[in-house]
Amino acid sequence: MIAQPTTARIGGARAFTHKLAQLVTLTPEEITILEHLQSTTRMVRRNRDILTVGQKYDSLFILIDGVSIRYRILHDGRRQVLNISLPGDLIGFPNNFFEKALYSVTALTDSVICPVPVSRLYGLLDRHPRLAAAIFWSFACEAAMYAEHLIDVGRRSALERIAHFLLELFTRLKIIGLADERSFQMPLTQELIADALGLSVPHVSRTLRQLRDDELVSIEGHMVTVKDMDALSALADFETSYLSPFRLPGLAAEN
Amino acid sequence: MIAQPTTARIGGARAFTHKLAQLVTLTPEEITILEHLQSTTRMVRRNRDILTVGQKYDSLFILIDGVSIRYRILHDGRRQVLNISLPGDLIGFPNNFFEKALYSVTALTDSVICPVPVSRLYGLLDRHPRLAAAIFWSFACEAAMYAEHLIDVGRRSALERIAHFLLELFTRLKIIGLADERSFQMPLTQELIADALGLSVPHVSRTLRQLRDDELVSIEGHMVTVKDMDALSALADFETSYLSPFRLPGLAAEN
DNA sequence: CGGTACATTGAAGGGGCTCAATCCACGTGG
DNA sequence: CCACGTGGATTGAGCCCCTTCAATGTACCG
Numbered sequence: 001m002i003a004q005p006t007t008a009r010i011g012g013a014r015a016f017t018h019k020l021a022q023l024v025t026l027t028p029e030e031i032t033i034l035e036h037l038q039s040t041t042r043m044v045r046r047n048r049d050i051l052t053v054g055q056k057y058d059s060l061f062i063l064i065d066g067v068s069i070r071y072r073i074l075h076d077g078r079r080q081v082l083n084i085s086l087p088g089d090l091i092g093f094p095n096n097f098f099e100k101a102l103y104s105v106t107a108l109t110d111s112v113i114c115p116v117p118v119s120r121l122y123g124l125l126d127r128h129p130r131l132a133a134a135i136f137w138s139f140a141c142e143a144a145m146y147a148e149h150l151i152d153v154g155r156r157s158a159l160e161r162i163a164h165f166l167l168e169l170f171t172r173l174k175i176i177g178l179a180d181e182r183s184f185q186m187p188l189t190q191e192l193i194a195d196a197l198g199l200s201v202p203h204v205s206r207t208l209r210q211l212r213d214d215e216l217v218s219i220e221g222h223m224v225t226v227k228d229m230d231a232l233s234a235l236a237d238f239e240t241s242y243l244s245p246f247r248l249p250g251l252a253a254e255n
Numbered sequence: 256m257i258a259q260p261t262t263a264r265i266g267g268a269r270a271f272t273h274k275l276a277q278l279v280t281l282t283p284e285e286i287t288i289l290e291h292l293q294s295t296t297r298m299v300r301r302n303r304d305i306l307t308v309g310q311k312y313d314s315l316f317i318l319i320d321g322v323s324i325r326y327r328i329l330h331d332g333r334r335q336v337l338n339i340s341l342p343g344d345l346i347g348f349p350n351n352f353f354e355k356a357l358y359s360v361t362a363l364t365d366s367v368i369c370p371v372p373v374s375r376l377y378g379l380l381d382r383h384p385r386l387a388a389a390i391f392w393s394f395a396c397e398a399a400m401y402a403e404h405l406i407d408v409g410r411r412s413a414l415e416r417i418a419h420f421l422l423e424l425f426t427r428l429k430i431i432g433l434a435d436e437r438s439f440q441m442p443l444t445q446e447l448i449a450d451a452l453g454l455s456v457p458h459v460s461r462t463l464r465q466l467r468d469d470e471l472v473s474i475e476g477h478m479v480t481v482k483d484m485d486a487l488s489a490l491a492d493f494e495t496s497y498l499s500p501f502r503l504p505g506l507a508a509e510n
Numbered sequence: 511c512g513g514t515a516c517a518t519t520g521a522a523g524g525g526g527c528t529c530a531a532t533c534c535a536c537g538t539g540g
Numbered sequence: 541c542c543a544c545g546t547g548g549a550t551t552g553a554g555c556c557c558c559t560t561c562a563a564t565g566t567a568c569c570g
Contacts, residue, residue: 072406074492080410082402094395094402102399102497125380125387132380139394140349144357146401147337147349151327153409154453155335158526189548198409200527205550207526237329242357413558444516455559460518 015088051105059115060092066111081196144242164236183225270343314370315347321366336451399497419491438480
């Protein structure tokens, strides 16, 4: 009833630059640097690892195109999806700051990524602090998503949880121009939604049905449409401020 | 049976410097800078906010002494504790990177904090990149704790969850010198443990009893002793690598 | 000595799980 | 063009882990 990852790509080459540009007014020079950062890309096939747990990495990756998940599998096979990366997201935090990657990251669709050596980032720290700070902010934003995710699984009912999940995904897709006014393509299977939200697959199915029965959303194929944004937001205790730009303290755009 | 926050302080004035020193070999100059950073401290009473949701902040805070929690309360009163800060931890990430603080942080014990203006941090970026990177790493470590926390509430049973929680707390306290070889003082009430792990208070109580009955831990007053580290770690799927220092890519200590 | 805050224990109920069958869409090959 | 295989979604029955509600116990404190 919902979705399965297809080979169709989701994303756009300018998502990363576009996201940072919302944070600080980029100078032409900075834009050039960013574009240059993204000049060498790599293709990753669906279901292949972008990062593998236990490996050592010296680069972060900008996800140019595609959808990927970071996850952990417990000894008995239970899986927890930790987060979902969309085009324009940075992959590898906090993995790359440890001796060995703590989690695997797998591409759900054929994807395009762009490696960014960490040494290069440290170079940015020096010479382009505003860019570095903007990247820094994107980590803060990711941490905020973690927090909301934690509230989801810790204290929200299945119905609230899925409502919140749909709204967050919708909002993130909209920010990068991959959602319509009120609808979007669901990039995840119900099994992945279950593993992200700490639910079982049958219960995800039942809960989605209830959201439809309550006329809060409609689902046709992979297309999810928010029918009553206010009611859904109220149900989920959702508000967008943790996803949208915001400010860089001490770093007002000088121009 | 377990704990309640007392007025007794937990912590030590050098915890923050000490933690960073484990990351990079600090030069005397860098140590001086760090100590200078922590020169002006502030007292916060038990049950007072260190940060309040919705407020605007231009500083991070180093927690010198005491224990605090970051949390969110939903409209109907359910609470999710997002993380627990111990002496030496930085408070205010990611809160201070948004226009308004997303969550409140409350002191559980009388605490000593030290404000660090964000502009000061950006100054560090420039002139002392190794220090800045070490601080940066502490954010990565916090993100890793978020991830483990998410696995706790998403995919671990109550027993596994509490086992993991105890081990993480034990390990963190040990790193800052506030735990013995196999035991530590529990700084949280069962209600706080419940709200951190997405459980009810009675079930926390029952589950702790089971851990005692199974001879995995013993609890006497506030004192928690790990009786069988291996069994407890196996139960919880716990290993310390996400908590302990590790490496700063591209930033080997030059001396 | 009574009050407050926290912990413990029990009984009953429910939300979500497990297990299992069925259904459906789609792609592939004969 | 159809048969079949596969991955995913749906639905149902029964159960269990954990919750809720409520009472009791206990330490500490003014």
